[in-house]
Amino acid sequence: MKSFKFKSLKKKEQLCSLGSISKEVYFVKSGLLRLYYLHKGNEITAFLFSENLFASAFPSFLEQKPSEQVLEALENTEVFFISKDNLEQLYKDVPKFNIVTRKLAEQRFINAQRFFVSHLTQTPEERYRQFSQNFPDLIQRVPQHIIASFLGITPVSLSRIRNRKKKSV
Amino acid sequence: MKSFKFKSLKKKEQLCSLGSISKEVYFVKSGLLRLYYLHKGNEITAFLFSENLFASAFPSFLEQKPSEQVLEALENTEVFFISKDNLEQLYKDVPKFNIVTRKLAEQRFINAQRFFVSHLTQTPEERYRQFSQNFPDLIQRVPQHIIASFLGITPVSLSRIRNRKKKSV
DNA sequence: AACTTTAATTAACAATTGTTAATGAAAAGC
DNA sequence: GCTTTTCATTAACAATTGTTAATTAAAGTT
Numbered sequence: 001m002k003s004f005k006f007k008s009l010k011k012k013e014q015l016c017s018l019g020s021i022s023k024e025v026y027f028v029k030s031g032l033l034r035l036y037y038l039h040k041g042n043e044i045t046a047f048l049f050s051e052n053l054f055a056s057a058f059p060s061f062l063e064q065k066p067s068e069q070v071l072e073a074l075e076n077t078e079v080f081f082i083s084k085d086n087l088e089q090l091y092k093d094v095p096k097f098n099i100v101t102r103k104l105a106e107q108r109f110i111n112a113q114r115f116f117v118s119h120l121t122q123t124p125e126e127r128y129r130q131f132s133q134n135f136p137d138l139i140q141r142v143p144q145h146i147i148a149s150f151l152g153i154t155p156v157s158l159s160r161i162r163n164r165k166k167k168s169v
Numbered sequence: 170m171k172s173f174k175f176k177s178l179k180k181k182e183q184l185c186s187l188g189s190i191s192k193e194v195y196f197v198k199s200g201l202l203r204l205y206y207l208h209k210g211n212e213i214t215a216f217l218f219s220e221n222l223f224a225s226a227f228p229s230f231l232e233q234k235p236s237e238q239v240l241e242a243l244e245n246t247e248v249f250f251i252s253k254d255n256l257e258q259l260y261k262d263v264p265k266f267n268i269v270t271r272k273l274a275e276q277r278f279i280n281a282q283r284f285f286v287s288h289l290t291q292t293p294e295e296r297y298r299q300f301s302q303n304f305p306d307l308i309q310r311v312p313q314h315i316i317a318s319f320l321g322i323t324p325v326s327l328s329r330i331r332n333r334k335k336k337s338v
Numbered sequence: 339a340a341c342t343t344t345a346a347t348t349a350a351c352a353a354t355t356g357t358t359a360a361t362g363a364a365a366a367g368c
Numbered sequence: 369g370c371t372t373t374t375c376a377t378t379a380a381c382a383a384t385t386g387t388t389a390a391t392t393a394a395a396g397t398t
Contacts (some may be wrong), residue, residue: 039290046286059279059282091268098267105274110228117215118287118322121208123356124385134183144346152289157385159347292386293355325356326387328377 003086009073016057016071033079044151172255178242185226185240193250200246214319
């Protein structure tokens with residue numbers, strides 16, 4: 001457990017920048033991290049990590065190759081983190097740790113698939129409704145254009161959806 | 170390795186039906202499996218498992234709860250499979266197996282996230298183009314309305330996309 | 339506090355998709 | 369081989385989204 005260290009971030013600081021090789025995995029103690037891609041000049045949000053979640057630029061971290069993802073603080077944020085080397089050492093010292101992380105990875109896969117399927121089954125409007133139900137705090141804390149990119153629509157379209165919703169309530 | 174057994178399936182046979190609890194994980198030796206959800210009466214394809222891929226109704230298998238997913242043969246298919254119990258035993262007998270499956274789960278997560286992001290960054294038309302490039306064999310083998318549901322559009326819309334593409338080539 | 343930059347809303351128009359329905363083609367069943 | 373069912377295409381219309389641009393609101397900076 002001494003493998004984990006502490007870091008304090010100011011808003012907009014990056015834990016993994018574009019093209020860099022991610023060396024650490026993070027646990028969000030307080031604040032909010034955002035994982036995004038740059039696609040045709042736009043920031044496409046892949047995930048939001050709030051308190052008590054593990055966060056990482058996973059493809060880069062696992063395969064130790066330049067990251068296509070950026071991991072950035074949306075607010076002033078405090079994290080615990082462990083380096084790639086220390087994590088490998090931990091696997092050696094405590095083999096049972098493989099079981100823990102295996103189950104974590106499995107759970108993450110299930111979540112990712114669930115997110116994926118929500119894009120197959122739901123309209124943007126339904127996704128927004130569900131998102132605001134599941135994460136009412138994020139609706140408050142996260143700028144709308146970032147939520148829009150996470151839902152796979154433009155900020156303009158999200159604004160219209162919110163407007164429609166308002167009238168129907 | 171004796172934990173793995175062999176099974177031969179005819180087209181449309183199900184390895185995991187709706188509401189059942191999945192007891193096995195599969196490896197496709199030949200043929201094609203489809204994983205889908207039922208949503209408002211429509212079959213929404215979540216994934217296609219062709220030769221040499223591991224397939225499962227993962228959420229049901231892991232948590233041993235009634236499945237919302239159906240795992241079904243799209244063609245006559247041959248699979249190897251291992252039961253939940255034998256897999257747990259395997260973990261006990263061969264602890265290193267945790268490392269293997271941990272890495273498998275991590276890889277699956279990366280793939281799922283990649284799929285997810287492709288829905289954020291690409292239009293249905295771009296997704297179809299990319300799908301036909303990445304899986305030219307599936308385009309031939311899989312009925313179009315199933316591909317459409319996997320791309321998150323209606324069969325009608327996919328037909329139009331194909332038509333537009335034809336003209337532009 | 340005044341200024342600058344960044345966000346959110348609204349409007350207008352083009353393009354795409356969903357929906358329903360009809361037709362034609364292909365596959366499956368008898 | 370014939371019938372039935374399933375699948376793919378096409379058409380017409382409604383609804384939604386994307387795009388661009390202008391306006392208003394909010395946030396950040398000096």
